[in-house]
Amino acid sequence: MIPRDLFEPTEAASEERFWLALAAAEAEVSRADERLAADPHRTGVQRRLDVKEGCAIAWSAGALVSFEALALHDQELDVTLPDADLRAAHRTLLLRRRASRLSLDALLEPAALAGFIDRRRERPPSPLPVARPASAGVGEAIRAATDQIQAVRTDEDDQALAAWLGLARAWLSPPLPLLVGAALALESWRALTPLGRREDLADLVVNAALRSRRRVRALELPLALGRRRLTTSGDRRPFAPTLQDRLAWHLRSFAAAAREACDEQAALSLARQVCERRLAAHRRASKAPAALAALLDQPVVTAESLARAVGLTPHGARLLLRRLGASVTEISGRSRFRVWRLAGG
Known part of the structure; x- marks a missing residue:
């Protein structure tokens, strides 16, 4: 009889997949940023990536918005009356541009992300205190992150958002590798869902962290486009029991987003x-x-x-x-x- 645990993921295998995905993501992001920084027409490349990112965000919400329709609507050249899906995709495009001009500290304010979706409410509570992974290694930080995410017990959007902001502020700070912290921030957003299924809002914080820590100079990563590329190629988001496997998927999506940028530039x-x-x-x-x-x-x-x-x-x-x-x-x-x-x- 074949042992049952032969086909079950082991901790060593999960760790290997995680480190391989991290190495690939680091290399692809660096390569894409260098190519766009050296391109004299990088503004046009980034505009095309932004439009494709808006279409990918609409796709993740179950809507189909064409590249042509969104690009024409963005330039106020519509030939037909825009529908609700097109207007929603354009709002995400405008949010992306607005967030690209803000610092990480500004986006980590409790009212910033909520204000992006016009949620009129009282001032949300301050972020919950979270221990910073100052001296812990990557493995220890990932194990601690599991407990920190599970410790958030609330059904209130404001409380969940405050908790996520505190976690993101800790994970996106040195000495934890930035891409690991970004993957943790996206995975915790999926677990806590502070503002519904608006994962594109967490993407804004991740891109702001990449800029603030000078990980990228000329690149705004199309993260939703990378997730769509993985999903359509058969690498769907895993519901794995180990956090390392879920983080490895996010790291693969970072690499896919960087490859999209390289393909567009080429x-x-x-x-x-x-x-x-x-x-x-x-x-x-x-x-x-x-x-x-x-x-x-x-x-x-x-x-x-x-x-x-x-x-x-x-x-x-x-x-x-x-x-x-x-x-x-x-x-x-x-x-x-x-x-x-x-x-x-």
Whole structure:
């Protein structure tokens, strides 16, 4: 008879998966940040990632929002009346941009995250005191985190939010590795659900911690996009008995988010190089370089928006788009109110 524990996860196997996931996440995040920091068009890359992140957040909530619709709505170029799902996805996009201008300390204030979703309430209580993992190693911090999460016994959103803020403040501080603390913060949010299933609010705190501790310089990680990439590839969020296995999944999602950023940057860079070679012999007074700059800066363009950007008529803008070749793709499939984007961008 085959022993039953042969197929059960052991502590050593869970620990090995955790450390492998941590090493991969550290390498991928560093690689993505370096590539975006060296890219002169990183603003356009980040705008595309933000739109895709908004679509991924809507997908996690059970809604389908297309990239084209969200990008057009963000630029106030809607061709149809936006529905409730599109407006909700755009609100998350605006929250992401607003949070990117705030510090970690500002986001860890009890009223900050609650104010993001317009919850009008009395001032929530101060965060509960949590012991900082000052001298403990990673293993000891993870074992202590299990007890700290289970110690929170409340059904009140304000109390759960205050407890989560105290835990996140401790885990996102040195000397605990930042990605480990970020994984702990996301896992505890899932366990405590202080503001419902709004995991994107915890993502804002994680990205603020990455910026404040200078772990990244030019990258805003699309964490929801990384979770969707894992889920659609068959690596679903585990309901594992060990915290290390659940943290390893979050670390794999960090690596997947960083790979999404690298793929987006590589595709946009390739499309730019193809267009620049095609325009190598353009006239000095040509508007084609300005049109390419507008395509690099914005996720999508219409003939009217491109005409305003380069100072042409809409017909002249359409001729310019045709001159740029196959790297510019028409994505709307309509004969009117057409939309273009750089291929792969």
